[in-house]
Amino acid sequence: MRLRLTATLLAFATTVAFAADAPQKVKSMQEIIDAAPATDWRTLDPANTLYMQLATGRVVIELAPDFAPEHIANIRTLAKEGYWNDLAIIRSQDNYVVQWGDPNSDDAAKKKPLGTAKPKLPVEFERKAKGVPFVRLPDRDGWAPEVGFSGGFPAARDPKANKAWLAHCYGMVGAGRDVAADSSDGSSLYVVTGQSPRMLDRNITLVGRVVQGIELLSILPRGTAALGFYEKPEQHVPIKAITLASEVPEAERAQLQLLRTDSQTFTTLVESRRNRRDEWYKRPSGHIDLCNVPLPVRAAPSATKPAG
Amino acid sequence: MRLRLTATLLAFATTVAFAADAPQKVKSMQEIIDAAPATDWRTLDPANTLYMQLATGRVVIELAPDFAPEHIANIRTLAKEGYWNDLAIIRSQDNYVVQWGDPNSDDAAKKKPLGTAKPKLPVEFERKAKGVPFVRLPDRDGWAPEVGFSGGFPAARDPKANKAWLAHCYGMVGAGRDVAADSSDGSSLYVVTGQSPRMLDRNITLVGRVVQGIELLSILPRGTAALGFYEKPEQHVPIKAITLASEVPEAERAQLQLLRTDSQTFTTLVESRRNRRDEWYKRPSGHIDLCNVPLPVRAAPSATKPAG
Numbered sequence: 178m179r180l181r182l183t184a185t186l187l188a189f190a191t192t193v194a195f196a197a198d199a200p201q202k203v204k205s206m207q208e209i210i211d212a213a214p215a216t217d218w219r220t221l222d223p224a225n226t227l228y229m230q231l232a233t234g235r236v237v238i239e240l241a242p243d244f245a246p247e248h249i250a251n252i253r254t255l256a257k258e259g260y261w262n263d264l265a266i267i268r269s270q271d272n273y274v275v276q277w278g279d280p281n282s283d284d285a286a287k288k289k290p291l292g293t294a295k296p297k298l299p300v301e302f303e304r305k306a307k308g309v310p311f312v313r314l315p316d317r318d319g320w321a322p323e324v325g326f327s328g329g330f331p332a333a334r335d336p337k338a339n340k341a342w343l344a345h346c347y348g349m350v351g352a353g354r355d356v357a358a359d360s361s362d363g364s365s366l367y368v369v370t371g372q373s374p375r376m377l378d379r380n381i382t383l384v385g386r387v388v389q390g391i392e393l394l395s396i397l398p399r400g401t402a403a404l405g406f407y408e409k410p411e412q413h414v415p416i417k418a419i420t421l422a423s424e425v426p427e428a429e430r431a432q433l434q435l436l437r438t439d440s441q442t443f444t445t446l447v448e449s450r451r452n453r454r455d456e457w458y459k460r461p462s463g464h465i466d467l468c469n470v471p472l473p474v475r476a477a478p479s480a481t482k483p484a485g
Numbered sequence: 486m487r488l489r490l491t492a493t494l495l496a497f498a499t500t501v502a503f504a505a506d507a508p509q510k511v512k513s514m515q516e517i518i519d520a521a522p523a524t525d526w527r528t529l530d531p532a533n534t535l536y537m538q539l540a541t542g543r544v545v546i547e548l549a550p551d552f553a554p555e556h557i558a559n560i561r562t563l564a565k566e567g568y569w570n571d572l573a574i575i576r577s578q579d580n581y582v583v584q585w586g587d588p589n590s591d592d593a594a595k596k597k598p599l600g601t602a603k604p605k606l607p608v609e610f611e612r613k614a615k616g617v618p619f620v621r622l623p624d625r626d627g628w629a630p631e632v633g634f635s636g637g638f639p640a641a642r643d644p645k646a647n648k649a650w651l652a653h654c655y656g657m658v659g660a661g662r663d664v665a666a667d668s669s670d671g672s673s674l675y676v677v678t679g680q681s682p683r684m685l686d687r688n689i690t691l692v693g694r695v696v697q698g699i700e701l702l703s704i705l706p707r708g709t710a711a712l713g714f715y716e717k718p719e720q721h722v723p724i725k726a727i728t729l730a731s732e733v734p735e736a737e738r739a740q741l742q743l744l745r746t747d748s749q750t751f752t753t754l755v756e757s758r759r760n761r762r763d764e765w766y767k768r769p770s771g772h773i774d775l776c777n778v779p780l781p782v783r784a785a786p787s788a789t790k791p792a793g
Contacts, residue, residue: 271700272655302767319625319772347580347680358767372655372777373680376761376770392579392707399700453684459610459666462684464627466774469680 203454209446210473217440221433226422236390237431244343245301245384251294251363256421258292265413269397270405272371300358301382303342306334312439316464320375324467326438331467343383346373346468348391351383370395373468388474432477511762517754518781525748529741534730544698545739552651553609553692556660559602559671564729566600573721577705578713580679608667609690611650614642620747624772628683632775634746639775651691654681654776656699659691678703681776696782740785
């Protein structure tokens, strides 16, 4: 029934198909992932993981200290000191971003103090390409000389200029700023919830990616003020807490693993998405955009069961 | 207060900025749009406009008969005969699509009859490029030899093969199908609500675009069954009616105009988005992806006021 239903409508992604004129079985995305050896998975580092607790559940964010070390140090401090606890999501702009922070950030008398976090940070729009892992996607990109993945994050690179930077794909998290390039302090964060706004690349500091729970943010009602800000304080979506995973007892941590983007399994997966060979697709694209590549996450196999 | 608030967070899009070292004023998107002569706007054709009525409001869809005439003829018939009335939205997959139709489409005994609509339609994945208007975007694209706009829709073209087709950008509406290429009849429709799934281009028939009300669909809870289908019938989102605008009394029609994609204003707008020159942006991209180009819609100026 499930198969009939999905097939009758818009079949996609996970079906296993046999080509009519060839007995060769095409592996589905799930089959490729399921066949990965345990070493192709990495466990989230609690020191680089944030939990955003909403009334509806928990959003898990992986931080990217290789690209924005100063921002991440500040974000760790803000989380440890409970800065975001009882603050709010203040903006949801359709096909663009959801943003959170202090609704009173413009009011010197009312705004929440940053605690021991730094009030001023350096610009971290890009870094030296040398020394950063980079698995290049073979496909051309309009925004950057090279695109690919660095430690699990979608990224771009300019080898001539020796620069690398993170890319604004769906789920990427950045630090809101004012007109001055160096005006972000990590206290106001946003997540991409629409078509990749790559024009923001190297114009604002990206700090990580939502690896679980994005659907708690992407379904929020769109704000009706300019830029999708909520018009009234009562429309703000309360944040119970944002916590660093390393500050949470181990039993309460999200036990998640991410497929290593430098693994053979990931390379196989990307190729299977560049050319969709299941029977539903009549014309494989021979191409994929950086932000169309899935980045698989799974529950960590429990210690009592064999991994994989 | 508004300006301070937005500036402190993630400034974007509509601000008017003066470059610090140059007195030249940079026109905002809104200023470019506001300066358009009345002739740069076109009014929605009621014969090519669908209204989807939900409990939360009305979604307006413009149909694309230049690209999928047989599907659109069937969709007009289905709408006129009230096919979708009291049917439902049955799927919302995060960062992908929302889909609607008959929840019982797989059950021959229960499914709603198509009425006088055709049960079988030809494949309309692409058409001859010759004879179709096409305003080319100067930017390179990974999925097609050329991309641009045709009559207000994002589109692609292969001049050598003399083929043109619509592109799967955010808001585009298509006709769900089974494994067979010619298995769509227009009764099950989907809308793109995430990162452009361009791998679907020329693999399924696109029929139009949501021009107003997409936020009524994009915020729907994500379905938890495979592919984002809702697991239980009570999770389905009821559709009150889908109506062809020409069947609705004129006073009840959405009075909307769309900026002509073959106008000088649109060309100016695209260039202003390819290279963001307002003060917030530190590095103009010199590029835009097809699916990042905004397609402005406005309320039609009332007959009693001068247009423009």
